[in-house]
Amino acid sequence: MGPDSYESARIKSCEAAECLENGDYEGALASFAAAVELLPEDGHLAKARLCSNIGHILVRLQQYEEAANSFGKALALFLQSGDRVRSAEQIGNIGSVYRDTENWAASLDNYRKALTIFEEVEYKAGIADQSSNIGYVCSRQGAIKDAVQYFGKAKDLYLELGEDRKVGLCEQNLQQLEALTKNRG
8 A cells, every 4th residue: 555545544534534524423423433444554643533533423323342442542653653742632531431430430531641651751742631630530529629639730731831722720719619619628
């Protein structure tokens, strides 16, 4: 397979994007899967991106086990290519699958692994996102003090990054936790 395989895969990816715009998730899945198959064996980065896209669609379809598998494939491919940031994003995605299925321990484990990598490479957006995710899981588990700490860290980083919408979400979460603490105390 040569350059034509990349062009064919790109065309399939465009078809998938069009399907997504029209709300046809099954069609998008089929097109992304076809694009993966068209890529050459050494097309790790392109395959990884497509597997991640497939995982996100599967989450929307609430096909969580398949989504986790697709994110796992993307993770392996990003690791092969040496992309630590994208690898950590996939670990975070797997954490979100566990969050959506309320497997809090597995969710927290994956979020913490992703956070560690983001901290090692000093990727602030990833640190903020995983801190917020950990804050959410902590709040669901009743670890309010920890949740406040993580949401506060995320808020500070989002402020620094100019992510106003995410700052607002962190502030909402912190206000809800404060109200919860007052009601308990």
